[in-house]
Amino acid sequence: MLGTFGLSLILAGAIVTTVCTVSTFLFGHFILKLNVAENAGATCGAMTSSPVLGEVIRDAKSSVPAIAFALPSALNNVLFTVIVLVIMKLV
Numbered sequence: 001m002l003g004t005f006g007l008s009l010i011l012a013g014a015i016v017t018t019v020c021t022v023s024t025f026l027f028g029h030f031i032l033k034l035n036v037a038e039n040a041g042a043t044c045g046a047m048t049s050s051p052v053l054g055e056v057i058r059d060a061k062s063s064v065p066a067i068a069f070a071l072p073s074a075l076n077n078v079l080f081t082v083i084v085l086v087i088m089k090l091v
Contacts, residue, residue: 020047021043021047024042024043024046024047025039025040025043028042028043034068037056037060037062037064037065037068038064038065038067038068039068040056040060040065040068041053041056041064041065041066041067041068041069042068042069042071042072043072044056044065044069044073045068045069045070045071045072045073045076046072046073046076047076048073048076048077053065053066053069
């Protein structure tokens, strides 16, 4: 299976990850009108990416992105768990 779909799976994963991250950032910037530091923290939280949050905090020279990280990260973890349980019940 990996030999047949290997390159397609890698390409699809890269596209999905990029589209979700960019659309989350653009939604925060244009719709929610977040400043760049808060938006970067919220985007890291939506992707539950703690290592990237550390880099964002270091680049921003502020802990403001960490404040915006908490809510999207918690919601993402809860929704992921609930959706997995619902999918498992349907299958």
